Amino acid sequence: MHGMDSHCHLEKMPDGTAEEAKKHINGIVTICADIEDAKKTLGLIDGKFVFGALGLHPESADKYPPKALDDYIQFIFSSRKKLSAIGEVGVDYIWHKKKEEQENDEEIFRQFIELSKELKLPLVVHSRGDNAVHDVIRILTGEDCRGSILHFFSGTEQELKDALELGYWIAYNTVICKSKKYEMLIQKTPIGSVLLETDAPWCSPFPDEKGQENVPWNIHESAKKIGGILGMPKEDVLKKTEENARKAYRI
Numbered sequence: 001m002h003g004m005d006s007h008c009h010l011e012k013m014p015d016g017t018a019e020e021a022k023k024h025i026n027g028i029v030t031i032c033a034d035i036e037d038a039k040k041t042l043g044l045i046d047g048k049f050v051f052g053a054l055g056l057h058p059e060s061a062d063k064y065p066p067k068a069l070d071d072y073i074q075f076i077f078s079s080r081k082k083l084s085a086i087g088e089v090g091v092d093y094i095w096h097k098k099k100e101e102q103e104n105d106e107e108i109f110r111q112f113i114e115l116s117k118e119l120k121l122p123l124v125v126h127s128r129g130d131n132a133v134h135d136v137i138r139i140l141t142g143e144d145c146r147g148s149i150l151h152f153f154s155g156t157e158q159e160l161k162d163a164l165e166l167g168y169w170i171a172y173n174t175v176i177c178k179s180k181k182y183e184m185l186i187q188k189t190p191i192g193s194v195l196l197e198t199d200a201p202w203c204s205p206f207p208d209e210k211g212q213e214n215v216p217w218n219i220h221e222s223a224k225k226i227g228g229i230l231g232m233p234k235e236d237v238l239k240k241t242e243e244n245a246r247k248a249y250r251i
């Protein structure tokens, strides 16, 4: 058995999810996206099966005053030993359409980039909306952040090329199972750069049915899909992408 869900939100899932996941995959990286979830996330990390990251989703970032952000950054410093990454952080242009909002996204993102460099942890990068992937690549490139993880990658072919050249990990979400637009990207991504992720409890790989929640072991569905596109057995996809995730997060 192989496989690692490199990005989900375990604190949003029912108790016992990690125990159930042990029957299907080899590990989970749980990603904290909001200050209010940080303590719960830390409590879920065991360093054996559940690994984790602390960050601040751009969707939540502007609800906190600067002081709360400073305190959170201090909290992350003091939690360093339990962490495998900083994230998710980044920019969201679906949520933030105004120029000043987008500038604010970038400013906060840059604070977390600094933090990741000081703590020597990789970044888990969120980018959503027109130009978002382009902008995060621009921002990261100036900062020399090789080894960053581009969560839920959905950029263009050129952006994929740039990201690969710059040494970023490309994380494909379970939504690849129900959207054709990822097939070309998957064909052009060397399997040695791919991570699998669910973003559970959201982003189920199955057609939209009411109440369908995603679970970490649905990476099996992604592996099947990618295996079909690349002509690889599903188990090999799970094995290789688990190795990648362990390298990316140094776990």
Ligand SMILES: [Zn+2]
Residues within 6 Å of the ligand: 007, 008, 009, 031, 033, 088, 199
């Ligand atoms: Zn997420």
